[in-house]
Amino acid sequence: MIKLTVNGQEHAVDAEPDTPLLYVLRNDLGLNGAKFGCGLGQCGACTVIVDGAAVFSCLTPIALLPGRQVTTIEGLGTEDAPGPVQRAFMTEQAAQCGYCIAGMVMRAQALLAHTPDPSEQEIRDGLNPNLCRCGTHMRILAAVRRAASSLRAAAPTKAAAQ
Amino acid sequence: MTAVLSRRSLLAAGGGLLVFVAIPGEPARADDVPLPGSLKGTPLLDAWIRIGPDGVITAFTGKAELGQGLKTALIQVIAEQLDIAPARVTLVTADTARTPNEGFTAGSHSMQDSGTALLNAAAQARLLLVETVATDLGVAAETLTVVDGVVHAPGGATHDYGSLAAKLSLHVRAQPGGGLKDPAAYRVMGTSMPRTDIPAKLTGGAAYVQDMHMPGMLHARAVRQPSAGATLLRVDTDAVARMPGVVKVVRDGSYLAVIAEGEWQAIKAMRTLGASAEWQETATLPVQADAPALIRSLPARDIPVLSWTNPAAPAVKRISARYTRPYQMHGAIGPSCALAVSSDDGVTVWTHTQGVFPLRAALAQLLGLPAEKVRCVHVEGSGCYGHNGADDVAADAALIARAVPGRPVRVQWMREQEHTSEPYGPAMAAEATGALDAEGRIVDWDYGVWSNTHNRRPNVGGLLLQNAALPTPLPVPPPEPIPMPEGGGERNSNPIYALTNARVVSHFVPEMPLRVSAMRALGAYLNVFAIESFMDELAIAAGADPVTFRLRHLTDERGRAVVQAAADSFGWGKPAAREPGHGRGFAFARYKNLGAYCAVALNLSVEHETGRIRLGRVVAAVDSGQPINPDGIRNQIEGAMVQAASWTLYEQVRFDRRHIASTDWSGYPIMRFPAAPESVEVHILPRPGQPFLGTGEAGQGPIAAAIANALHDAVGVRLRDLPLSSERVKAAIGV
Numbered sequence: 001m002i003k004l005t006v007n008g009q010e011h012a013v014d015a016e017p018d019t020p021l022l023y024v025l026r027n028d029l030g031l032n033g034a035k036f037g038c039g040l041g042q043c044g045a046c047t048v049i050v051d052g053a054a055v056f057s058c059l060t061p062i063a064l065l066p067g068r069q070v071t072t073i074e075g076l077g078t079e080d081a082p083g084p085v086q087r088a089f090m091t092e093q094a095a096q097c098g099y100c101i102a103g104m105v106m107r108a109q110a111l112l113a114h115t116p117d118p119s120e121q122e123i124r125d126g127l128n129p130n131l132c133r134c135g136t137h138m139r140i141l142a143a144v145r146r147a148a149s150s151l152r153a154a155a156p157t158k159a160a161a162q
Numbered sequence: 163m164t165a166v167l168s169r170r171s172l173l174a175a176g177g178g179l180l181v182f183v184a185i186p187g188e189p190a191r192a193d194d195v196p197l198p199g200s201l202k203g204t205p206l207l208d209a210w211i212r213i214g215p216d217g218v219i220t221a222f223t224g225k226a227e228l229g230q231g232l233k234t235a236l237i238q239v240i241a242e243q244l245d246i247a248p249a250r251v252t253l254v255t256a257d258t259a260r261t262p263n264e265g266f267t268a269g270s271h272s273m274q275d276s277g278t279a280l281l282n283a284a285a286q287a288r289l290l291l292v293e294t295v296a297t298d299l300g301v302a303a304e305t306l307t308v309v310d311g312v313v314h315a316p317g318g319a320t321h322d323y324g325s326l327a328a329k330l331s332l333h334v335r336a337q338p339g340g341g342l343k344d345p346a347a348y349r350v351m352g353t354s355m356p357r358t359d360i361p362a363k364l365t366g367g368a369a370y371v372q373d374m375h376m377p378g379m380l381h382a383r384a385v386r387q388p389s390a391g392a393t394l395l396r397v398d399t400d401a402v403a404r405m406p407g408v409v410k411v412v413r414d415g416s417y418l419a420v421i422a423e424g425e426w427q428a429i430k431a432m433r434t435l436g437a438s439a440e441w442q443e444t445a446t447l448p449v450q451a452d453a454p455a456l457i458r459s460l461p462a463r464d465i466p467v468l469s470w471t472n473p474a475a476p477a478v479k480r481i482s483a484r485y486t487r488p489y490q491m492h493g494a495i496g497p498s499c500a501l502a503v504s505s506d507d508g509v510t511v512w513t514h515t516q517g518v519f520p521l522r523a524a525l526a527q528l529l530g531l532p533a534e535k536v537r538c539v540h541v542e543g544s545g546c547y548g549h550n551g552a553d554d555v556a557a558d559a560a561l562i563a564r565a566v567p568g569r570p571v572r573v574q575w576m577r578e579q580e581h582t583s584e585p586y587g588p589a590m591a592a593e594a595t596g597a598l599d600a601e602g603r604i605v606d607w608d609y610g611v612w613s614n615t616h617n618r619r620p621n622v623g624g625l626l627l628q629n630a631a632l633p634t635p636l637p638v639p640p641p642e643p644i645p646m647p648e649g650g651g652e653r654n655s656n657p658i659y660a661l662t663n664a665r666v667v668s669h670f671v672p673e674m675p676l677r678v679s680a681m682r683a684l685g686a687y688l689n690v691f692a693i694e695s696f697m698d699e700l701a702i703a704a705g706a707d708p709v710t711f712r713l714r715h716l717t718d719e720r721g722r723a724v725v726q727a728a729a730d731s732f733g734w735g736k737p738a739a740r741e742p743g744h745g746r747g748f749a750f751a752r753y754k755n756l757g758a759y760c761a762v763a764l765n766l767s768v769e770h771e772t773g774r775i776r777l778g779r780v781v782a783a784v785d786s787g788q789p790i791n792p793d794g795i796r797n798q799i800e801g802a803m804v805q806a807a808s809w810t811l812y813e814q815v816r817f818d819r820r821h822i823a824s825t826d827w828s829g830y831p832i833m834r835f836p837a838a839p840e841s842v843e844v845h846i847l848p849r850p851g852q853p854f855l856g857t858g859e860a861g862q863g864p865i866a867a868a869i870a871n872a873l874h875d876a877v878g879v880r881l882r883d884l885p886l887s888s889e890r891v892k893a894a895i896g897v
Contacts, residue, residue: 099544
């Protein structure tokens with residue numbers, strides 16, 4: 001049994017220690033967001049956040065994860081109450097087939113946490129590990145710009161509330 | 163009473179909808195009038211629309227959502243014509259047990275076929291519902307209004323669709339053109355309704371076949387033949403059978419697969435199994451760099467496309483050029499996936515195929531079952547862009563599921579399997595010769611295109627990937643061209659321009675050095691690249707502005723409007739000051755010369771040291787007929803241009819004489835974010851009330867030629883072989 005903390009919840013997982021996190025999320029924890037794209041760290045469809053950093057869950061064995069915080073797109077919000085990055089992607093209709101989109105959102109979430117006011121080049125470089133084949137790039141870029149400004153607009157309120 | 167008359171009386175019972183004009187000696191037959199869209203093959207209204215006594219509205223389409231927003235657009239069409247809120251429509255997509263057979267979801271046909279059928283079916287269902295109230299009340303139908311599925315009579319009485327549906331049969335034949343709304347009254351069609359599928363995709367909902375989980379489900383992986391025609395000599399199945407979680411190893415001739423309880427266990431077992439397999443292989447592939455030239459040289463069947471002969475002024479200048487494209491791949495981000503469960507009753511397969519009915523026929527043959535024992539249910543997958551691994555992975559799931567009856571089996575291909583096993587977009591070559599008169603008009607045009615087939619979609623078992631591995635393969639049908647006006651390799655080889663003299667020949671090459679099939683836009687990608695590059699070359703030879711030169715030869719009014727709109731939006735008439743290494747390009751086509759019009763203007767710059775092209779501002783104008791969802795059209799055109807910009811700048815399948823070398827994204831690079839255009843704008847020319855023209859494949863050819871034309875404008879070199887890679891640009895500019 002390996003203990004994982006995913007979206008704030010603890011799980012005891014009965015899987016071989018070399019099992020990549022991706023398969024445990026999808027098949028053991030019922031979290032569909034992270035997708036199998038390449039298994040090679042080349043496309044980013046499996047991107048999740050571990051301790052604040054975007055990682056390829058297809059290359060991250062669960063043996064490395066006890067004591068660390070895993071966040072998946074399911075942890076950002078729901079259809080009825082989406083998180084700011086999810087909301088920005090909805091507003092921009094930034095998906096075609098959408099297979100890559102959960103990975104894009106997670107990559108953007110991690111980027112904006114570190115770089116709240118990114119330049120266009122910083123956004124493009126930040127999304128560089130993730131591939132989209134439908135050609136939705138321009139909308140994804142617009143969604144990340146929109147998310148950045150909405151997060152910045154919300155930040156003072158949050159600071160005041162705290 | 164004949165069948166026709168009984169249908170008439172049914173319709174009469176539904177509210178006296180039809181008026182038949184009796185012609186002496188010639189009984190009126192509504193059946194004789196061609197029905198629009200897919201109503202032709204499936205004319206009964208209740209095949210498309212059903213209304214339950216509880217008011218639940220279910221609609222059916224034989225087309226599949228391929229990630230292009232089709233479901234949302236169809237829901238808009240149904241909601242508009244039925245006068246109901248879009249949220250009330252439940253849309254059932256491609257399922258051999260439930261929906262009309264609409265063949266393949268391909269060729270930008272879904273709105274034309276299924277959209278048109280549902281438009282008319284919904285309009286006629288509404289008409290029948292309203293007529294029922296009119297007859298009951300003895301009032302004219304025109305005095306009634308419908309608000310969200312409730313019919314309002316002048317006196318204030320209301321009747322909801324659910325209660326009316328109980329009195330009415332929709333098991334009636336559709337009639338041509340009945341009950342359609344005036345486009346001026348549209349409230350849902352023509353608006354950018356948000357896509358219905360996006361919220362689930364952004365929150366981890368089960369959105370794809372890859373996300374399906376079933377009780378008792380097992381995971382399986384196939385070990386593919388390492389090269390075409392490889393024969394399995396030896397494999398150690400015993401060691402793999404003892405691995406943790408392994409349920410069974412499947413071997414049938416050279417077909418090899420493993421089933422396990424867990425997905426990662428299946429992957430590890432697949433790797434061990436693959437490592438122990440010994441194969442006999444032969445070198446079957448050509449030399450990669452020579453592929454288009456090889457296609458040009460193989461025996462071909464010549465198919466005349468057009469021949470125009472008219473008096474013209476004498477030619478003063480004649481130029482020729484040759485254009486090629488390499489093998490290119492669909493490259494879905496999500497490798498293909500399917501689930502299957504096998505029992506004594508037959509096999510059910512959940513699949514992201516583009517054609518559930520043809521796939522059913524192919525799987526039935528492969529499995530040796532009657533077709534009615536196979537059910538194929540479409541579930542959305544990753545975007546496919548044509549015939550990729552979707553059908554073949556469904557065959558894997560069906561073949562493997564037989565080994566574990568009663569238990570659902572999920573198979574997803576590995577990245578390497580998707581890259582090396584999918585059928586590729588064919589390598590092609592085209593040759594053009596054109597002559598100009600003293601006034602700078604084209605007076606002669608000669609064009610030939612060489613290509614394999616663009617359609618090897620499986621409708622028989624012999625066309626599935628696994629067939630060659632099985633001990634007794636089924637016969638493989640010979641490749642066939644797709645006839646014009648749609649065409650395969652010759653799609654869009656017929657220029658849209660008004661030329662006095664022209665000859666176009668399609669050279670159909672039956673021999674296929676690599677496995678190929680339909681990839682988005684088919685031959686139109688190369689033909690539009692070639693024709694629109696050549697138009698630019700002719701314009702330069704004539705000393706004319708490329709946009710003016712196109713308009714000089716374009717009489718199609720809608721085409722002219724699109725060209726003008728793109729040029730105006732871009733500011734073509736007001737060029738910026740020239741900078742070294744910067745250029746602008748223009749291109750235009752009407753997809754298949756039957757579908758959507760699309761013109762593209764763009765600028766780019768070339769990095770002198772590396773030959774790298776940086777795309778700047780991209781502006782497109784499009785006319786897709788009546789727009790259903792303008793934002794959906796913009797999304798499709800943006801996607802077509804960005805995807806095809808990637809094809810154009812980077813993409814070619816690499817291989818040696820035996821193996822595909824493009825096994826992953828490092829061996830087949832595609833566009834990443836830093837290289838995306840600076841900006842993309844799409845301007846729609848709405849044509850209310852005009853037929854749907856489809857959208858998904860209108861932009862690929864124009865963007866390719868616009869890039870090549872802008873590259874020439876920037877650095878003065880003309881590249882005619884795709885891709886326009888930095889290596890080729892660098893070599894051409896002599897760095």
